[in-house]
Amino acid sequence: MNTQTVKVDKGVDNDNSYQQTVDCLRNGGLVAFPTETVYGLGALATDPDATKKIFEVKGRPSDNPLIVHIGTKEEVSTYAAEIPDSALRLMDAFWPGPLTLIFNEKPGLIAENVTVGRGTVGLRMPDHPVALQLLRLLGAPLAAPSANRSGKPSPTKASHVARDLDGRIPFILDGGATGVGVESTVIDMTTTPPEILRPGGVTVEMIEAVIGPVRSESHAEEADAPRAPGMKYMHYSPDAPVWLIEPDQNQIEQAIRALTDKGLKVAVIGPDELESNKPSWYFATGAYADPSQLAAHLYDALRNCDETEADVILAVESPSEGMGAAVMNRLKKAADGKRFLV
Numbered sequence: 001m002n003t004q005t006v007k008v009d010k011g012v013d014n015d016n017s018y019q020q021t022v023d024c025l026r027n028g029g030l031v032a033f034p035t036e037t038v039y040g041l042g043a044l045a046t047d048p049d050a051t052k053k054i055f056e057v058k059g060r061p062s063d064n065p066l067i068v069h070i071g072t073k074e075e076v077s078t079y080a081a082e083i084p085d086s087a088l089r090l091m092d093a094f095w096p097g098p099l100t101l102i103f104n105e106k107p108g109l110i111a112e113n114v115t116v117g118r119g120t121v122g123l124r125m126p127d128h129p130v131a132l133q134l135l136r137l138l139g140a141p142l143a144a145p146s147a148n149r150s151g152k153p154s155p156t157k158a159s160h161v162a163r164d165l166d167g168r169i170p171f172i173l174d175g176g177a178t179g180v181g182v183e184s185t186v187i188d189m190t191t192t193p194p195e196i197l198r199p200g201g202v203t204v205e206m207i208e209a210v211i212g213p214v215r216s217e218s219h220a221e222e223a224d225a226p227r228a229p230g231m232k233y234m235h236y237s238p239d240a241p242v243w244l245i246e247p248d249q250n251q252i253e254q255a256i257r258a259l260t261d262k263g264l265k266v267a268v269i270g271p272d273e274l275e276s277n278k279p280s281w282y283f284a285t286g287a288y289a290d291p292s293q294l295a296a297h298l299y300d301a302l303r304n305c306d307e308t309e310a311d312v313i314l315a316v317e318s319p320s321e322g323m324g325a326a327v328m329n330r331l332k333k334a335a336d337g338k339r340f341l342v
């Protein structure tokens, strides 16, 4: 299969460039498209043969449900069996935007392999002109996980999608680099209080300011059966092992020395302020005090490490408040929990 990359400009209403991708989706094909968080790999959410291809192309475990993307808030009542008042308030505050709400589903509409028979459906209205235009022209919901091979960092550029899926999908809509850079927050609205299953672009602080206290991911991680099935899998992994390290000049220098003494090449992902540490490669991710800059650059930096000869990747920890919660969640998974102690 030849993969065609179709360039679309943000905000430009050029229906022609979308038409072939809309036709492809209507015929049960897959299209990668940009959202404000990461690129998604879309298929018609109501077509089980189409959505089955998503799992095959990504190498995704079949027990991990897919998020369903919709173009209007009104569509929630089509697919959700009931809509709690708190969900309405979150939709008003944050949609379109990086927040996925889990509802009990109305049976028989969304393909069963999308919800993996859980009786719930994750809905989100993305805040990206290309995604919204695609959904408007299609007039149907799109099941779309991140458009990476399972286990790899999510794609924040069309070139990342091509690297993982070239030859496996017919179309990539190229809308440039995504803005937020980490995936949407996933919150389960079927429990009281609602529970954050995955931290993301809308922070727990922002959510609690609208609907009051919620349960957060740390509890879910301790539970035997993770509530967001995706949480149990290996994630965001470059080829070389990742170790977390404190944002401390001395520690980083010592770590680099200890590793280079063993003949290992080191790449560092860290804030602009610590760039003077002289590893073989330093990928700067913005100001330390602003984790949203790290969010925007993290997956690109992890993928850039794959383009180097690094044997080890040191990733500098970020503050854990606000967007820092989502970033540290991804970094811990990329490192499989490993911290470098000198």
Ligand code: TXA
Residues within 6 Å of the ligand: 035, 037, 038, 039, 040, 041, 064, 065, 066, 067, 098, 100, 102, 115, 118, 120, 121, 122, 126, 144, 145, 146, 147, 182, 183, 184, 185, 186, 197, 198, 227, 228, 229, 230, 231
């Ligand atoms: O920002 C995003 O959310 C991106 C863009 C493309 O929208 N999508 C994305 O999808 O990150 P994915 O498949 O990589 O992650 C979806 C997460 C998984 O952890 C999955 O387990 C959880 O959402 N999820 C989806 N539907 C669910 C459901 N019904 N119940 C519980 N968890 C669900």
Ligand code: MG
Residues within 6 Å of the ligand: 145, 146, 154
């Ligand atoms: Mg993913």
